[in-house]
Amino acid sequence: MKKIGLFYGTYTGTTGNVAKRIAKELGEENVDLHNIKEDGALMDQYDYLIIGTSTWSIGELQEDWDAFMPQLEDMKFAGKTVALFGTGDQVAYPDTFLDGMGMLYETFQFRDAKFVGFWPTTGYDFTSPLPLFNHDNFVGLAIDEDNQPELTDERIKEWCKILRPAFGL
Template sequence: MYNFGRQLLIMAHIGIFYGSSHGHVENIAQELQLLFGIENADIINIRDANKQDLESYNYLIFGCSTRDKGKIQEDWEFKFNLLSEINFRGKKIALFSLGDQRHYPESFVDGMGILYDKLNENDVKIIGNWYPYGYIFKKSKAFKHGSFVGLALDEQFQHSVTKDRLQKWTDYLKSQFNISAN
């Protein structure tokens, strides 16, 4: 909460930061904002984000995609040095990622695993892991100790279940982010 003279500005609790090459991750970021409530969540393109933006929120959601068979979406990659500078102590971070398990079964949502590993170089609390039921893939850097490190979505081939996955994931995160469920 900031006090600008007589004006009191109450910031949203949650910062949804996304990197998106062709708008698919951005669309999901917007759906997440609606599910949490516009008053509770801001959306920021990681391409435009600075240190202060990232440090402004206690609850963070980071969304990415995977490109070039196993590389993280480039806007995130460009911000890796910035991520190293952020003090994440006391914050909760959840990850989501879009991928394509049919065309890239050997690197499904690898970008999310790369982001997870990068964040873990820092002192972070990552929540919102997701069980791998209903997916068909061979390998993923985002699959660790029997679950995905965040929500994995496949808009190319499993669009029909995205809504249900988003609802379940946000229901869980609301309890973690101190937002009452509707």
């Protein structure tokens, strides 16, 4: 069985906490958790990737992802399966909700990744176009711990059901 590499960037710890909960749901033995701040160079080792980021400064990528971008732009993801998740605040930042996740989607897409784990936009209220796939889906799992923390467990559970077959679990 191939292991999944989960790489996340986090500023106040929210995305790191969601990353742990995703790993727990998929089975901790199946997932290696990596903070992008320290472990980005290990990304090449995995065929199965879960990639998580928050959004800061009104539409900016989380700063550790931003710092990693030059290395990411040198990587190739052909033959690799990638699932994205993002954390954000749709009430305070509706115009840039989850823009960081949208930016990572474009970056990985340009480098030939195969994506899984698109997620419906039902139940969210925002206007940002960047994290969208085909108008009514997000490019990955959308988490809003600032306004909808009570929905996070169920969202993670449902999303992991979609991921399991794609990651051979």
